[in-house]
Amino acid sequence: MLAIRIQYSLPRPRYNMLKTLYQLAFRYIKVKEIYQDVVIEERLTNIRPKIRKDIEALLTHSDENCEYFRGKFTEFLATSPGLSDDEFFAAYSKLPALSKQDYADAGQSVMTDRWANIDPAQNNFSVEGRPIESIRRLRHNDFIMPMATGGSTSTPLSVMMTKQHMFSMLFTFFKCWYRMGWRPGERMLIFYPKNTYNIDDMVKFNRLSKWLGFRYHLFDKIDEKTVRGLIDDINQYKPKLLLVFPSPMNMIANTVKRFNLELKHQPELINVSGETFFDCQRNHIQSIFPKSKIEDSYGSVELGELAHETPDGLEIFANVAYVETEPNEAGQPEMIITRLNATDFPFIRYKMRDIADVEFRTYPDGTEKYLITKIEGKDSNFIMNDLGERFYPSFFNNFVNDLNAIVSDSVIEIKVFEKGQRELEVQFILSDNQFMEQVRTESKRLLSAELSNQMDYVIRFVDFIDHDYRRKYRVIQRIGDIEFAGGMVGDEAKASAIQEVVSNDSVESANDVQTPSNSIA
Numbered sequence: 001m002l003a004i005r006i007q008y009s010l011p012r013p014r015y016n017m018l019k020t021l022y023q024l025a026f027r028y029i030k031v032k033e034i035y036q037d038v039v040i041e042e043r044l045t046n047i048r049p050k051i052r053k054d055i056e057a058l059l060t061h062s063d064e065n066c067e068y069f070r071g072k073f074t075e076f077l078a079t080s081p082g083l084s085d086d087e088f089f090a091a092y093s094k095l096p097a098l099s100k101q102d103y104a105d106a107g108q109s110v111m112t113d114r115w116a117n118i119d120p121a122q123n124n125f126s127v128e129g130r131p132i133e134s135i136r137r138l139r140h141n142d143f144i145m146p147m148a149t150g151g152s153t154s155t156p157l158s159v160m161m162t163k164q165h166m167f168s169m170l171f172t173f174f175k176c177w178y179r180m181g182w183r184p185g186e187r188m189l190i191f192y193p194k195n196t197y198n199i200d201d202m203v204k205f206n207r208l209s210k211w212l213g214f215r216y217h218l219f220d221k222i223d224e225k226t227v228r229g230l231i232d233d234i235n236q237y238k239p240k241l242l243l244v245f246p247s248p249m250n251m252i253a254n255t256v257k258r259f260n261l262e263l264k265h266q267p268e269l270i271n272v273s274g275e276t277f278f279d280c281q282r283n284h285i286q287s288i289f290p291k292s293k294i295e296d297s298y299g300s301v302e303l304g305e306l307a308h309e310t311p312d313g314l315e316i317f318a319n320v321a322y323v324e325t326e327p328n329e330a331g332q333p334e335m336i337i338t339r340l341n342a343t344d345f346p347f348i349r350y351k352m353r354d355i356a357d358v359e360f361r362t363y364p365d366g367t368e369k370y371l372i373t374k375i376e377g378k379d380s381n382f383i384m385n386d387l388g389e390r391f392y393p394s395f396f397n398n399f400v401n402d403l404n405a406i407v408s409d410s411v412i413e414i415k416v417f418e419k420g421q422r423e424l425e426v427q428f429i430l431s432d433n434q435f436m437e438q439v440r441t442e443s444k445r446l447l448s449a450e451l452s453n454q455m456d457y458v459i460r461f462v463d464f465i466d467h468d469y470r471r472k473y474r475v476i477q478r479i480g481d482i483e484f485a486g487g488m489v490g491d492e493a494k495a496s497a498i499q500e501v502v503s504n505d506s507v508e509s510a511n512d513v514q515t516p517s518n519s520i521a
Helices: 002-008 014-027 032-040 047-065 074-082 084-092 100-110 130-139 163-180 201-203 224-237 246-257 279-288 392-406 433-450 492-514
Strands: 147-148 158-161 188-193 214-219 241-244 269-273 293-300 304-308 311-317 321-325 333-339 350-362 368-378 411-418 422-428 456-461
Touching: 014 032, 032 163, 047 074, 047 084, 047 321, 074 084, 100 158, 158 163, 163 269, 163 293, 163 304, 188 224, 201 224, 214 224, 224 246, 241 246, 246 269, 246 279, 246 411, 279 293, 279 392, 279 411, 293 311, 304 368, 321 350, 368 392, 392 411, 392 433, 422 433, 433 456
Parallel strands: 188 214, 188 241, 241 269, 269 293, 422 456
Antiparallel strands: 147 158, 293 304, 304 311, 311 368, 321 333, 333 350, 350 368, 411 422
């Protein structure tokens, strides 16, 4: 283990120099305290009273200083001091929950008074070609940076981030990496799709990446050429941490194996997030990257990372977020999130539309964990059978596990396409094609027995999942699902890309409904 750590680490003088540079940068731009509060602080005991205190402070500030929220919490705050913790959270759960559309309609009135009436166009934080000016504005907090979330309606929510919001959100990602063992100054490689999550703006800001320990490797699609280029970058740059989405990471692993690519370096840490992470994906990635620690995270574009993998589930950062659930129209537990300590653009009882189970768990040594024990993704992320029953990603994860028990773990990737309520197309990627016909037979048998015996199942085998990564990747792709990855607003090129995808999707959706496929690969 010591030898492996030495192999993966930067030379100590370089690491110490970069570590010092981070410290100086955080101190100069006055974000050291935010870093300490978000990254370093932990809440592993007495969690609920501490969260209560943060919520009361957030509501008091918003009630007094935000046009949209002004006066909305006065009555609640007047009665809350006499409540026990259980009574407080029960009463809090009765306050209105706000949707993405509510925030979109409210616009900047959600922001604290200092920022509510500032023209974002005149105060936009632009970094390209002006590094010194950018650093000055970071220090003096005289900017607003627009950031777009994804959106299932193709109308993303624009969030106006100030320095406090931006760094508070950014440092939640640092917290995930810090938990894994990464420290500022150690090399990181980010493998993300172009035109998503404001990644292009980050690349512009990071032209001097060698001084920060970050490198970006952007892609349009996942294919052999893309993966070969990434592996060359990994072998040369030797990152300690690789950031990537689960499905692309699985395709990287499969391509390495399939074409016998030379891995001279395996990142010590691989952090995946942003998608459902199936057991078959994890097992396959780990088999190709045996020296890497692979961990999953959960968050959102507008709130940052909120939870990170532990053996018992994804642990919510209790110093960052309070997560509740309430039943949606189908009786599924929908998460409602309050982003603690972010006051410039408060998210108070924000409806994520993500389905999950949430619980507090106390351990024999007295420590507590605040856990998400099951995540299904968006509440629209299901397949409905001919009887109107809903089947979420966990069903298909278990389905692949059952299938792999029969076919020697040969299934490494699955994607399910809705083709109308009487037909599904299921795409598989196999590690061993000798099991192809057995997978076809057994998958139809299992789906007929567990999902419906009145539906048609078209089974296909592919080398790569053909997906436009400007769109949110889901294991389940429903007709009309056009949720885009965040950051897809703000310039003409991105707006044009959205319109192109919407138009193509409309044509494909019409074809799916009118002309069901009857061919089987």
